[in-house]
Amino acid sequence: MVYRFLLSIFSSRYILLSLGLFIVGTMSLVAIFAPFIAPYHPTQINVEAVLHPPSSTYLLGTDNLGRDVFSRLVYGARISLWVGFVAVGISLAIGILLGLIAGYFGRLVDEVIMRFVDVMLCFPSFFLILAVIAFLEPSLTNIMIVIGLTSWMGVARLVRAETLTLREREFVHAARLGGAGTWRLLLIHILPNAMPPVLVSATLGVAAAILTESALSFLGLGVQPPTPSWGNILMEGKDVMGVAYWLSIFPGLSILITVLGYNLLGESVRDLLDPRLKRN
């Protein structure tokens, strides 16, 4: 019975898709309506309630300055999603542009761009990000830009591969014979047809960017306190983990659930798009 039940729960990949949509939707709403959801201001200090355990007044407890953890997590959602979207936006812009150019023009241009991709892939991206942050300043803007600049390679390869096949298709030849210019051909005829897999990788990219931001903030090289980010709340929680478990548990759980949501969404859409994976 239990076995059958478990099977039926996960029998449809639409369930994974809906779960992903639900998590992503909820988190976006939380981020947008943060001021209405958070019971306290995220940086409001209360010296009389330092490291207060979870209770009805402080739903998820307070930190070492008496700030409400739940409110900080709610505002932290804003930071995480904002970083995710901007960083992925940057990586999409670069990846799509270089991928289109490499795939369409081929030859030397393709060779140069793809070798550049190889070079970028040789740097462990976390080392590269940290090195750049060391030369600039750790700030919200800088980490969004740096994450974007170091994560476009996958998109570029994907768009290049799509462009290589699309440029030989009849409708592209037809458009060219119809007098469409190179950029019109690339942006209006080729790009929209290459978009579905790119959007999937963008969704997964948001998850990866959120993870990277939280890791940077956890190391003290990302979003700087007092601005709340899930990563820097965990960093503060690390020093008091023996006495205040809530500071280490809940921010991590927020990261896990959000990243899981974006991954579920991306992976299930990918499966739905892939005709080879269709069963029955």
Added chain:
Amino acid sequence: MHLVKLALAKLLWLGIVLLGITLLSFWIIHLAPGSPTDMQTTLSPTAGAEARERLEKIYGLDQPIHIQYLNWVQRVVKLDFGTSLSGDHRPVWDKIKERIPLTLSLNIISLVLILGISIPIGIFSALYQGGLFDRSMTIFVFIGFAMPSFWLALLLMMALGIYWPVFPISGVTSLDFEYLSFWGKALDLARHLTLPVFVFTITGLAGMSRFMRTSMLEVLRQDYILTARAKGLPTRVVVFKHGLRNALMPVITILGLSVPTLIGGSVIVESIFSLPGLGQLFYHSVLARDYPLIMGNLVLVSVLTLAGNLLADLGYALADPRIRLGAGRQ
């Protein structure tokens, strides 16, 4: 003949990528607004006129940019990255050298564990696709992908270091390490490295087992598997001889690609568990804005990654008779 051609093409690629790595790294030095020495004097607490002079000398900042680059490359080739800006003034290469063994062994142990666990998981998930094992593994994979490694490390430290103190949570050795017997030393090391290796392994496991499953499913769909089955070969032979051998091929490639992720992960794991490896050295050098040390590290890890990729390529060529024997000639 075929192999020689392949090797030459690979060497050319290697040269181009190495050139790219040095150019990009060099560009990062010049990323900061103003010159690196300005940054040095205004931002670093340890910097002064003396550090400024030293940096000027290392990077030859009064020279034209292409001369600067050539000089820098000349010294990098000789593993001369200058001296650290920190109090000890030691050569960067010496500081890096002593850190390599720990990071390398952590990564290799984890990699072996990841492969040893994820390959069987992948095989069984693929063989019984849609079964309870496959479905539970799918859930595990999704959670593994979403799990921040530093959070997993924190949870383990809290659970097994503080609430039930089973494992030590920082460093590589105990205080009384010197006085332990050989086996005592080995056990002490193992106890210190258990949690870090566990974190490394879990974070790599999800991706690799998923990949192995996909690869195996792909192979099991092929005609030659049907042929083998039709010949009446036992399932064991079909799966492990005809199937597994072919399914393992792409794993070699993905292994090379996973090197940067593993090395990148060592920054987090080593700084959380206070392990004196490359990752921790890099983290500290970033915090202290020790530029020569940062650059030395960056160049070294990218070259290590490149070496990993090359080994994977070589392994692939050796394992695939079509490449090894050049069967594509006809």
